[in-house]
């Protein structure tokens with residue numbers, strides 16, 4: 001299964017046709033200085049002068065050569081740096097995906113536009129082959145909230161979408177899997193710390209197969225010391241530089257991204273080879289660079305071992321991680337307390353390559369496996385692309401359903417409004433709800449149950465023919481009620497409660513229900529999804545670390561509705577749904593067919 005892997009940069013292109021099963025490179029390609037008069041390229045061993053050409057021109061010239069050398073690929077895998085919150089897995093590319101990649105450019109201004117340009121050019125040249133975007137951020141979609149969040153005020157976080165994403169995900173994923181394979185253990189049984197040390201550097205805590213911490217954050221600037229990037233820095237330093245040195249955002253950007261890190265510390269080079277050589281000759285600044293680099297990495301490893309409650313393997317990858325015995329040696333000093341013991345001879349002699357990607361570095365009695373791993377992002381992209389192409393029918397389902405979470409609320413009759421708020425009182429709209437004509441009101445009531453009461457429960461408008469109080473299971477236990485799970489409007493023989501308003505109280509004989517989960521949709525949506533009114537379906541919800549499939553979901557079709565699935569707060573909490581989540585109908589075969597089954601739920605009623 002040959003896959004074409006492409007990594008389009010702003011002025012360069014790297015690629016390869018790879019047999020996804022064996023990892024064998026059938027042919028490689030590279031192009032440099034695109035957008036200048038001196039663009040050049042290599043296809044296999046062939047050198048070419050491209051002249052004045054851009055990304056599209058280069059692909060136009062090179063792809064036919066690749067196809068004639070290796071045949072038509074089954075798919076094209078594109079490296080895309082930033083997938084934002086939306087892309088948490090490899091994704092088949094269509095126009096909307098491409099637009100979304102463009103829209104994420106503000107988060108990765110140097111990379112996403114170039115990646116998207118590469119995708120566009122390749123799509124136009126190979127339109128009949130599936131194209132897949134593999135995102136650097138996707139592996140870290142499983143970061144728990146505590147690891148994703150910065151300690152900033154909520155309004156600032158929300159206004160600017162500030163959160164930690166993490167990068168180098170493809171490399172960390174590949175590296176962790178190589179470790180598990182080398183140990184002949186299931187990755188789901190291992191706690192692995194992967195250290196990607198190239199020009200950019202990041203570490204990742206891979207707990208039982210999932211990324212739970214990583215050192216890069218909202219941008220690739222956070223974390224370890226890198227070739228030219230500072231990594232972690234007291235934010236107060238930025239304030240000081242702004243105030244005392246008058247640096248603006250661009251100047252800080254240049255300082256922190258291009259003049260810091262190993263280059264800044266050493267004053268000479270961003271290349272670890274130069275730094276090691278000069279340090280050996282006694283250059284103090286280069287010695288310091290080496291010390292800071294390895295000290296910070298060691299701290300990170302210790303922190304990740306603490307975050308995971310232990311560590312089974314530590315792996316080094318990337319140009320420095322694979323090649324620098326000195327960096328590995330210095331980093332692993334003092335980690336004996338974790339049970340990590342380096343075999344100095346094995347470390348010195350370690351050589352890794354695409355064909356033999358793993359070298360063991362640990363002593364026999366080391367409790368922690370230590371390894372150097374050849375970084376092979378291209379192969380991981382080929383693997384993920386091939387897997388997606390093979391399962392294309394199952395996952396090619398762009399038909400997602402937005403999810404809304406309903407907090408506890410109350411619907412009232414005209415008469416009930418009179419009793420609770422005073423005769424002739426008109427409900428005051430507070431904000432419109434997603435379903436047309438419905439609105440949340442300013443008015444709030446207290447629900448009184450046999451055990452306890454809940455205050456401040458919002459009334460929803462407009463008025464209805466029967467009162468209805470919708471609560472979650474947790475509310476029900478709290479109030480001491482036994483409410484049935486019902487469709488909205490179906491309150492006959494349900495439980496009662498007392499409502500207290502500013503003008504009076506009202507005893508309801510019935511009306512308290514736990515709303516059955518449901519999807520509102522228009523007849524057009526129903527046609528698109530291949531479902532009918534009152535069908536019962538399953539909906540899979542993808543959320544970071546708490547994926548959940550909900551059964552017993554009722555389809556409700558009306559031209560008045562807008563497509564939306566409604567869950568209550570208990571259900572949303574179980575899946576850690578906060579906002580902006582979507583679900584998909586569970587698919588069993590081509591294009592996500594629904595599971596239309598008679599459920600016990602209907603029979604029980």
Ligand code: ADP
Nearest residue numbers: 197198199200270271272273318319320323324
């Ligand atoms: P990128 O992050 O750009 O993909 P690489 O992973 O290729 O970069 O890493 C490049 C870095 O690896 C170089 O800057 C250099 O510092 C380091 N490196 C390569 N070989 C060695 C070596 N033998 N010893 C120490 N460092 C090395």
